[in-house]
Amino acid sequence: MGGEAEFGLYVHWPFCLSKCPYCDFNSHVQDSIDTEEWRNGYIAALRWFAVRAPGRRITSVFFGGGTPSLMPARLVAEILHEAARLWPFAAHAEITLEANPTSAEAGRFRDFAAAGINRLSLGVQALDDAALAALGRQHTAQEALAAWEMARKTFPRASFDLIYARPGQTPDAWEAELARALRLGAEHISAYQLTMEPETPFHKRYEQGKLRLPDEETSVRLYDLTRAMMAAAGLELYEISNYARPGAECRHNLLYWRYGEYAGIGPGAHARLVDETGAHQALRAIRAPARWLKAAQTGGLEEMRPLSPEEAGMEYLLMSLRMREGMKPARFAALSGAPLPEGEIARLIKQGLLARPSPDTLAATDKGRLVLDYILTQLA
Ligand SMILES: C[S@@+](CC[C@H](N)C(=O)[O-])C[C@H]1O[C@@H](n2cnc3c(N)ncnc32)[C@H](O)[C@@H]1O
Ligand code: SF4
Structure with missing residues (x-):
């Protein structure tokens, strides 16, 4: 390994202001968070990985969640600083942070840029206030637009997420919404069809027949429409749900899909390491935040096993x-x-x-x- 090979670092922040009823990510709502304790946990887990994956050069970092835009910018800076002490960074390493578009968070974008973030991924989800409320989001469409403008001004690269094939959404309505989204001029958009994840409130409502999704045929139509409209705006599909101007793809996600090597710290984070013989190891961190914190000194892992x-x-x-x-x-x-x-x-x-x-x-x-x-x- 090492040399010109790519090496990614994933950092999971497991907290949100509130839990969206469709989401089964490892995210929790917690009143008070001891930043110092989390700093120590992340630093310890980074050092644990550095011992097991020496000689690599970091080509991408991804702060995912949960809602990492709720992290103190100083914590982001400290994690990046420690990572850079442990591994060299490639000259144009991509450093992404996922953000929710509430105004309070947009107000801190500059601090994240100063901490080293050079790419922002904004969870816009919908451009319609009724749809945002139905998705349980804590922001309006207007706030999302303002956060997007701020993101574009602040970071060299930015992307936003949309969720479509929502209950009751017709192809015409989605066409109008996506046309508006495309006028925002993004170089990268992730557009996900709403999925019913087990154990979520949406799934329960769906099982009870209280929430209806577009049928199979409509959802294929919505997908085709999305692909065509994105292409017409210069955004090519490069993965099932991801569209970008050529060259603006998310390098960190490409590393996963190309089956590259990456470390992962924080509750529930996954990692893949490759040894000198080329054998792959799968690592998976403990999901519960408090339990992960307690085990962070020894990597915070639930499982570490060689893959056949x-x-x-x-x-x-x-x-x-x-x-x-x-x-x-x-x-x-x-x-x-x-x-x-x-x-x-x-x-x-x-x-x-x-x-x-x-x-x-x-x-x-x-x-x-x-x-x-x-x-x-x-x-x-
Ligand atoms: C960790 S979240 C992104 C950051 C931030 N917490 C937010 O919600 O804006 C990752 C993305 O997954 C998508 N997502 C989550 N649950 C989904 C579901 N059930 N169906 C479709 N997309 C989903 C959303 O678009 C979301 O932006
Ligand atoms: S969609 Fe984002 S903000 Fe909502 S609960 Fe999931 S991780 Fe948190």
């Missing part, structure tokens, strides 16, 4: 087929110790689900990307 070659190959396939650029069958063979089944590939190509964009790559087609699970079961 077959597992590593499958993980690579699973991640890389999400991207439009697809995957390298040669890399799959090197990871898993066996090539992909040629007969199955030929059949999936014939069905229009897979394609070979170049002789050494294999990618899901637009149609295939909608049935990735099926493709994976055929190739497993």
